[in-house]
Amino acid sequence: MNASVDQRQPGMATGLSLLVPITLSTMAIVLLAPILPQLQAEFKDVPNADYLVPVILTLPALCVAIFSPIAGIFGDYFGRRRLLLWSLALYGVVGPLPIFLNDIKLILMSRVVVGITEALIMTLTTTLIADYYRGEVRNKWLAAQTATASLSALLFFNIGGLLGTFGWRMPFWVYTSSFVMLIAVLIFTWEPEQRTEEGGKEHAAHSMSWASFPWLKMGGIIMVTIFASVLFYTVQIQAAPGLVAHGLSDSARIGFLTSVASLGVPFGTFVYSRINKLPVGGLLFMEFFILGVGFFMMSRAENSTWFLVGCGLNQIGAGMILPTLLVWAVSQLAFEVRARGAGIWQSAFALGQFLSPIVVTFISLRVGGLLPSFQYLGVGGLVAAVCAMVMLINSKRQATAKEIA
Numbered sequence: 057m058n059a060s061v062d063q064r065q066p067g068m069a070t071g072l073s074l075l076v077p078i079t080l081s082t083m084a085i086v087l088l089a090p091i092l093p094q095l096q097a098e099f100k101d102v103p104n105a106d107y108l109v110p111v112i113l114t115l116p117a118l119c120v121a122i123f124s125p126i127a128g129i130f131g132d133y134f135g136r137r138r139l140l141l142w143s144l145a146l147y148g149v150v151g152p153l154p155i156f157l158n159d160i161k162l163i164l165m166s167r168v169v170v171g172i173t174e175a176l177i178m179t180l181t182t183t184l185i186a187d188y189y190r191g192e193v194r195n196k197w198l199a200a201q202t203a204t205a206s207l208s209a210l211l212f213f214n215i216g217g218l219l220g221t222f223g224w225r226m227p228f229w230v231y232t233s234s235f236v237m238l239i240a241v242l243i244f245t246w247e248p249e250q251r252t253e254e255g256g257k258e259h260a261a262h263s264m265s266w267a268s269f270p271w272l273k274m275g276g277i278i279m280v281t282i283f284a285s286v287l288f289y290t291v292q293i294q295a296a297p298g299l300v301a302h303g304l305s306d307s308a309r310i311g312f313l314t315s316v317a318s319l320g321v322p323f324g325t326f327v328y329s330r331i332n333k334l335p336v337g338g339l340l341f342m343e344f345f346i347l348g349v350g351f352f353m354m355s356r357a358e359n360s361t362w363f364l365v366g367c368g369l370n371q372i373g374a375g376m377i378l379p380t381l382l383v384w385a386v387s388q389l390a391f392e393v394r395a396r397g398a399g400i401w402q403s404a405f406a407l408g409q410f411l412s413p414i415v416v417t418f419i420s421l422r423v424g425g426l427l428p429s430f431q432y433l434g435v436g437g438l439v440a441a442v443c444a445m446v447m448l449i450n451s452k453r454q455a456t457a458k459e460i461a
Contacts, residue, residue: 064246066188071197073240074181074188077140078201079208080147080234081174084116084167086209087227090217094224099160108160112167119171120178121406127172127179128399133264136180136187136395137247143176144238151231170231179399186386186394187248195332198386199379203322206375210315248391268390274397277385278404280340280440284381285408286415287347287437288374291354291367292318293413294426298367301427302360313360317367324375332383337448339380341441346373348437355430366430373437381405 088095095112099105131139150173153166185197212230219226295314304310331339350370357363382401389397419429 066245069240069244070188071185071200073237073244074185075197075200075204076240077144077177077181077234077237078205079212080237081116081120081178082205082208083212083230084170084174085113087212087216087230088113089213091220091224091227094220098224102160105160108164112154112160112163115164115167116171116174117406117409119168120175121403121410123172123175124179124399124403124406125396126399127176127402128183128396129264130176131180131183131395131399132393135247136184137241137245139176140180140184140241140245141238143173143180144234144241147173147177148232148234148238151234152228155225155228175399175402178402179395182382182386182398182402183395184245184248186389186398187391188245192333194386195379195383196329198382199325199329199332201382202375202378203325206318206321206325209318213311213315266393266396269393269397270388273388274385274400277381277388278400281381281385281401281404282408282411283436283440284344284377285405286412287351287433288378288405289409289412290416290430290433291350291370291374294416295367297426298354298363298430299360301425302357302363304360313364314367317364318371320368320371321375321378324372324377325379326375327372328376328379332379335448335451336380336384337444337451340377340444341448343373343377343380344437344441344444346370347377348434348441351430351434351437355427355434357427378405 092110092113096105096109099109102108147170150166150169154163157163157166182198182201185201186194189197215230216227219230292314295317296310299310299313304313328339331342347370350366350368350373353366353369354363355366357366385397385401386394416426416429416433419432420426423429423432
C-alpha cells in the first residue's frame with residue numbers, strides 16, 4: 057500500500073515558522089562568544105575555571121551530538137509538532153536561567169537541558185519540513201536552513217557583543233525569543249499524518265518499528281556526513297588562528313575578516329539551490345573539489361589576503377555540501393522513521409564538529425604547524441571528490457543497465 061503525507065497545503069508562513077527555530081542552535085554558542093572573557097573573569101576563582109567556562113558555550117553542541125538520535129525516536133513515537141512545541145517552551149524557560157544563577161555547576165546543568173532541547177528542535181523542524189514539502193520545494197526549504205543558520209551567526213555575534221556591554225547576564229535574555237517561535241509554530245503548523253492513496257489515515261505517532269529504516273544507505277550517508285562535517289567546521293574554527301599565523305594580532309580585525317569569509321556559506325547554499333537537480337554524486341564531486349582547492353590555497357597562501365580568499369572559496373563548498381547531505385539523507389527516509397533518520401544525521405554532523413579541531417590538531421603536530429595541515433585536508437577533499445565521481449559513474453551505469461533490461 058503506497059502512502060504519502062497528504063494534509064493541509066503548507067505555505068510560506070509554515071516554512072518560515074519551521075526555518076527560524078534553526079537559529080536557536082546557532083544562538084547557543086555564537087551569542088555568548090563575545091562575553092567569554094567576562095565569564096572567565098566572573099568565575100576566575102572557581103577550580104578548573106579555565107576548562108569549565110568555555111564548556112558553557114560548547115556543552116549544548118555536545119548534547120546535540122548525543123541526544124539527536126533519541127530526539128528522533130521521541131519524534132516518531134510522540135508526534136513531531138507536539139514535541140516541538142514543548143521543546144521551544146522548555147528552551148525559553150531554561151535558556152535564560154543563568155541570569156539568575158551564580159553557581160557555575162548549575163549554569164552547566166542548565167546548558168545541558170538547552171542542548172537537549174536544541175537536539176529536539178533541530179531534528180523535529182527538519183523532519184516537519186520533509187513531512188510537509190516534496191521535491192524541489194522541500195530541497196529549497198532544507199537548503200534555506202543552512203543559509204539561515206550562517207547569517208544568524210553574524211547577527212547573534214553582534215547582538216551578544218552589544219548586550220554584553222551591559223554585563224555578562226544580559227545576552228541570556230535573547231533565549232526567550234523561542235516563545236515567539238513557539239507561537240508561530242502553534243499557528244502555522246499541524247501534526248502531519250500519513251495518508252494512503254485510498255484516502256485512509258495512517259498516523260505515524262507511536263511508531264517504533266525499524267523495519268523500513270534504510271540501514272545500508274544511511275550508513276554510507278552518515279560516514280560521508282561525518283567526514284564532510286570535519287572539513288565544514290575546519291575554517292570556522294581555524295580561520296582565526298590561521299590569520300594569527302600570518303601576522304595579524306588585532307582581535308577585532310580578525311573577527312571581522314573571518315565573518316566576511318564565512319559569508320561564503322550562504323552564497324554556497326544559494327549556488328546549491330540553482331544546481332540541486334544534479335545527481336548526488338555530481339554535486340558531491342564539485343563540493344569536495346571546491347573544499348579541497350580552498351584548503352590548498354590556504355596552505356600555500358603567502359599572506360593573509362590570499363589565505364582569506366582560500367577560506368572564502370572553501371566556505372562556498374561548505375555551504376553547498378551541507379544541504380546536499382541533508383537532502384540526500386531525508387530522501388531515503390520513509391515517513392514512519394523520518395524523525396529517527398533526521399536525528400541520526402544531525403548527530404553525525406555534530407560529531408564532525410566535535411572531531412574537527414581534534415583532527416586538525418593531530419595533523420598539525422605531525423606536519424609542522426597549522427598552515428601545512430591544510431594541505432593534507434585538501435588532499436582529503438580531492439580524494440573524496442574522486443570517490444564521488446566514481447559513485448556518479450556507477451549510478452549512471454546502473455541506470456543504463458536497468459533501461460536495457
